Amino acid sequence: MGILSNFSIAQTYYELSGTVVDENNEPLTGATVLLLPVKKAAITDANGVFSIKDLTKGKYTIELSFVGYNTLIDTIVLEENKKYKFQLDVSSLSLQEVVVTDNYSETRKNEVSLNIEIVNDDYLKQNLGGSLMSSLDRLPGVSTIDIGSGQSKPVIRGLGFNRVVVVENNIKHEAQQWGDDHGLEIDQYAVNNIEVIKGPASLMYGSDAIGGVIDMKNKNIPAENSYGGTIDLTGKTNNDFWGSSVSLYGREKWFFADIRATLLDYGDYKVPTDSVDIYSYRAALYKNHLRNTAGKEQNLHFSFGIIQNRFQSQFHFSNINSKNGFFANAHGLEPRNVDVNLHDKSNRDIQYPYQNVNHFKIINSSFYRRDKLKLEFDLGYQRNFRQEWSQYVQHGYMPATFPDNLFFNPDLERQFDKQVYSANVKSYYQLSSRIQLNLGINSEFQDNQIDGRGFIIPAYKQLVLGGFVFAKHNFSDKSLIQAGIRYDYGNINIKEYFDWFPSPIVETGDTIMQYLQRAAKIKRNFSNFTWSIGYNYNPEKWSYKFNIGKSFRMPIAKELAANGVNYHHFSYEVGNADLSPEISYQFDVGIEYSSSKFAIGTTPFLNYFSNYIYLNPSSEHDRLYGNGNQVFYYTQSQVFRYGTELHAHYKLFKSLQIGIIGEYVYSEQLSGAKEGFTLPFSPPPSAIFNIKYKKPKTKFVENAYLSIDYRITAPQNNIVPPEEPTDGYQVVNLGVGGDIVYKKQKVNISMQVQNLFNTKYFNHTSYYRLINVPESGRNFILNISIPFSGKIKQKVN
Amino acid sequence: MKTYKIIIPVLLSIFFYSCEKNIDKEKPSIDLSIQDAFPVNCDTLYFGEPFNFIALFTDNVELGSYSIDIHNNFDHHSHSTEVIECSLDPIKTPVNPFLFIEDYDIPAGLSAYQTDTSITIPLGDETGNFDEGDYHFFISLTDKEGWSTQKGLSVKILRR
Structure with a gap:
């Protein structure tokens, strides 16, 4: 320096x-x-x-x-x-450590009174999973609901789906989050920095952030007059995965641009079992392959912007396109026989049933800064287009042979076409040397259209508006109080829907054929007032955080108006048009001690929902609308949850560190039909013991590391219908890597062996757990990343 | 404040409230091994003739309801839950397949219930006779708490 x-x-x-x-x-x-x-x-x-x-x-x-x-x-x-x-020196630290030790994260953590985790792209490379979310699974308090090898949804302290907000480049990512059979439409190679907020963050992020937030940012702005890029190559043995992502960037004085293309292709994944029991049906697997779980993905990103002293504006365009198969034996109204000759011919082809998802996004992010004021503007347009395809099979009262006078393809099971417009304004104002004032407005409009032969959610239009005020006050350089209030207004207009085929209705002894109305026209308005107050105290090596707040979530269209059969669970789901917005109160604490050799921290929380929206399996069956399936009704109940995460690490030697990460969450319904039961997909207690060896510099290799994770997960016997108790398990994962340096060129190599001993185990929060599909067998993962950069020569004046 | 009034008692109650409460975590069961059980896997039913569905349902607490769904398996899309595989006719395209869906109540308060449900399969409908061949006989049973069990049988429905 x-x-x-x-x-x-x-x-x-x-x-x-x-x-x-x-x-x-x-x-x-x-x-x-x-x-x-x-x-x-x-x-x-x-x-x-x-x-x-x-x-x-x-x-x-x-x-x-x-x-x-x-x-x-x-x-x-x-x-x-x-x-x-x-x-400033380039950080050789990565968040791969048991404890996030990055100083940037530390500073940020000390300023936020909710508990957060921050990861960067080094962490992602070293922990690369099947999808972005499964790469984050290692973080304390974060788990995933997985569907096959390439699809997963984030779960924060046991809450997922519409209870976790995902933000990319300041705009809330909107897709069909309610669905349990598809993942996040985000390119994991394009993400550079992720912040995970554990706990309700409705104050800043609005409805849905009741469980937490995953906020990610794409690449940072390059330095003046520079260009560069990265070539990433990834291979995985378990599902014969290969992936490649290439990026290029450049900046002159005030103009910069960035382009990226990603291609992924994978085969059926392998599980350490010969057969799976789908409810009472046994399906044999060919060569341990989970039939028809292959997939592929093609992504494109382009961004450009201008950068001035006081003003910066950036456009992001991205298109994420994926096609992936569903496990063929477990799709439809009952476990299915499959044509094994067709399906087992190749482990790379994608047969019926499969889904196609295309997510297109344009985002403009700008800010203007002057003295004590910073103004941020974010505008976004997204279109999520998703289709589920499967062979036409008559079920319920659908005609045995598909009539030829209809306007959709008989094999199109479901189609969702959602367009989302978002606009946010935020201002930061330094009121005095100790007080910062933030004001913001969020708005979002959604237009969801549906098509296909099956009905589960209706078409709808939804508008949400919210405004917040938030102030930070530093009492001293060690203590900080922050408090905020927010008001939200939302309305939803649900379109009515009638079956395309008639069903026999029995009325006073006569049977008449009628087109059933699945969804009625529904108009609902919601409004809510939320607040949050937090206190941080950071003396020397200690850090204390306390936060209490109220969050809320508007009921979604599925909860209000679902009326159809779920093809994965063989159940009939019925919405409730009278649901009220979910309200949650949470108290969060964070206590941490950290010195250069040793660190320990815990983040306990208490949470109470006055009216958690819950899909309750009833004892009823339904002939007419439900095709004879068990009826699941959306209801509301009081829920109490508590839990904690724990982490500690100790430096034995300069280059050797041991650590532990643990997480525990308990949920219980205090009222309603399932009083005394937990919530669905409750993660069992788990701990990761880690040993890490690091060598910052050898002759040819920089930042070399070797890491061993020993994961112990307890059994989960706290279940709710239709779940099954899940046994505990122990899994060992290895990671090794570093930067190979030759002359000026650097090549980053990260290798992993996941499930080293090919252990057969079940993950309670896996979507395929219900049909007894074990987790992936042993998997070797190799990621090679080649960065390059240079200077743009300037004209001599 | 209302929040604290709720949170504090709740907090206290966790300590006195044991985790292992008396909640039902068992599924009901469908027993087709009893004498007279009908139909069982690979049985044959006849158009125009009534038959009695006989099965024994049991639960550790209280039974809920059940449903029966009979639909064609001409495309061999479905296999049974039973160990024995039945011989199926060649794959064919349905012309006028028979379809039956019905849900039934079980009297309240029972933990064991033997059905004796009379079901008639008509010869045909206004468009003509129903197709003979392989059908799938699907039974779904719930208990009061919402746990469920399914059984799928392969049957043939023929004309006598």
Whole structure:
């Protein structure tokens, strides 16, 4: 680090200014400069320059942070206007450690009173799973609901689906989150930084953030007059997966652009069993392959923007397209016989049943900054188009042979076409040296259309508007209080739906054929007032956090108006048009001790829902609408939950560290038909014991690491119909890698062996658990990442 | 405040409330091994003739309801839950297949119930006679708590 200083005229108030550069002396744009104890902050502009005015004479601590770089902390004495130059080193730390030790994350964590986890792309490479969410599964308090090898949904402390908000580039990701048979439409190679908020965050993120938030950002803005890119290659043995992602970026002075293409292709995945018992039916597997779970994905991203001193604006275009098969034996109204000659011919082909998902997004993210004010504008358009295809099979009162006068393909089981328009405005204002005021408005409009032969959710239009005020007050440089309130308004207009085929209705002894009305026209308005208050205290090596808040969630169209058969669970699901918005109160605590050798932390929480929306399996069957299936009704009940995460690590030697991560959550319904029962998909208690060996530099390899994870998961006997108790299990995963350096070229290699001993085990929160499909067998994963960069030559003036 | 009034008693109650409460975690069962059980896997039913569905349902607490669904298996889409595989006729396209869906109540308070449900399969409908061949006889049973069990049988329905 180099410091240059200049003298100038003395005055009562002084200015501190400077430049922040990277290891190559290139200016770093967007680095955070924090001055303590006054808590004045600045962000470096396009030229890496910052300035903080109105400072009194005295001693200050300056903290400079930038994602991917080591945070620099220094003490400065201000007696006149000063100008500094700061150089940041590239961080060799990665969040692969048991405990997130990145300084950027630490700073951020100390400023937020909810418990958060932050990961960067190094972590993602080293823990690469079948999908983005399964790569995050290792984080304490985060689990997934998996469907096959390439699809998973985030679960935070046991809550998932519409109770977790996923945000990409400041815009809420909207798809058919309610569905349990498809994953997140997000390219895992394109994500650079992920922040996971554990706990209700409705205040800033609105309805749905009742369980937590996964907030991800794509690539950072490159340095001036530079270009570069990365080539990523990934292979996995279990499902013969190969993937490749190539990105290119460049920036002149104020214009920058970035392009990425990703291709993935995988075969049926292998499970350590010869047959699976689907309810009472046994289906034999060919060569341990879970029949027809192959898939492929093609993604494209393009972004560009301008960067000025006070203003920055960026456009992101992306299109995610995937096609993947469903386990062929367990789809439809009953477990199915399959044509094994057709399905087992190749483990790479995708036969019926399968789904196609296309997610298109345009986002514009801009901000304007002036003195104490920062204004952010985010606009988004998304179109999620999803189709489920399967061979036409008559069920219920559908005609045995498909009539030829209908407007859809008989094999189109379901189609959802959802368009979403979002607009957010946020402002940050530094009211005084100790108080920061934030104001924001979020709005979103959804238009959902449906098609296909089966009905589960109706077509609808939905509008949501919300506004919040949020203030942060630093009592001292160690303690911080933050409080906020929010008001939301939403309305939903559900379109009526009639069957395309008649069913026999028995009325006063006569049977008449009638087109059944599945969904009535429903109009509902919702409004809600939420709040949150938190306190942080960070003396020396300790950190304490307390937060209490109210969150809410509007009922979704499926909960209000579902009326059809679920093809995966052989159940008939019925919505309830009178549901009220879910209300949740949560108390969160975070206590952490951290020194250079040893760290330990725990994050307990208590949570109460006054009216959790729950799909209750009843004792009834239904002939007419439900094709003779068991009826599941949406109802509301009081729910009480508590739990905690725990992490600790200890540095035995400079290069050897041991650690543990544990998580526990307990849920219980306090009222309603399932009083005393837990909630569906409750994750069992689990712990990961980890040993990690690191070597920052050898002759050819930098940042070499070897990591062993020993995962112990307890049995889950706390179940609710139609679940089965799940046995506990123990799994060992290995990770090894580093950067191979040859001359100036670096090649990053990350290898993993997941399920080293090919253990047969069941994951209670897997979607295929209900049909007794074990988790993947042994899997070797290799990821090679080749970054390259250079400078754009400037014209000599 | 209302919130605290709720949270504090709830908090206290966790400590006194044991996790293992008396909740029902057992599924009901369908027993087709009793004497006179009908139909069983690979049995034959006849169009125009009534038959009695006889099965023994049991549950550890209380039974809920059941349903019967009879639909064609001309495309061999479904296999039975039973160990023995029945011989199936060649695959064919349905012309006028027979379809039967019905849900039935079980009297309240029973933990064991033997059905004796009379079912008539008509010869045909207004479009003509029903197709003979392989059918699938699907039984679904629930208990009061919402646990369920299914059984699928392969049967033939023929004309005598």
